Amino acid sequence: MFKNIGPAVAALLAIIFTQLFSVTKVPVKWKEAVITPVFKKGAAGNVSNYRPISLTCVPAKLMELIIADCVLSYLMDNNLLHPAQHVFLNRSTCTNLLESLNDWTVVLQDNDAITVVYIDFGKAFDTVSHPKLISKLKSYDISGSLLSWFQEYLNDRSHCTHIGNTYSVCKGPP
Numbered sequence: 001m002f003k004n005i006g007p008a009v010a011a012l013l014a015i016i017f018t019q020l021f022s023v024t025k026v027p028v029k030w031k032e033a034v035i036t037p038v039f040k041k042g043a044a045g046n047v048s049n050y051r052p053i054s055l056t057c058v059p060a061k062l063m064e065l066i067i068a069d070c071v072l073s074y075l076m077d078n079n080l081l082h083p084a085q086h087v088f089l090n091r092s093t094c095t096n097l098l099e100s101l102n103d104w105t106v107v108l109q110d111n112d113a114i115t116v117v118y119i120d121f122g123k124a125f126d127t128v129s130h131p132k133l134i135s136k137l138k139s140y141d142i143s144g145s146l147l148s149w150f151q152e153y154l155n156d157r158s159h160c161t162h163i164g165n166t167y168s169v170c171k172g173p174p
Helices: 001-021 058-077 093-109 130-139 144-154
Strands: 032-039 048-057 158-163
Touching: 001 058, 001 144, 058 144, 130 144
Parallel strands: 032 158
Antiparallel strands: 032 048
């Protein structure tokens, strides 16, 4: 729906986003998520075979994307991202693997030893400590309204789970 009405509401959303950012407030509805388990593979009776998809309201996601783009630009402009970073730079896992393969090949051609460690970060983004994230943002000189907005956005979040036509009781602040 937002794609179709985007041009008609863009100016209004810009005003709303600017006002919310300037007073570092986030509407309570924007902090509510509906989690839907999506089946991956394996036995359907095994809970670990489902991936939780968290749905939030569209305006919140739009503002989140705008702020994420600004933070990414800041990090890139100030050379705060490692050149090997792939995830947040829209590089694919394929290019990451090709770069790794190239690095390993060069090392082996030079008859040097190489150790490769595989780490599964599958749940890493679901378990990020909010205080550590805020601390990391501060270490990158992110402060003022932007840091306050992040803190407000992360505080007092709530969620419920949706399966079929049933919703769980909401958890977290209202």
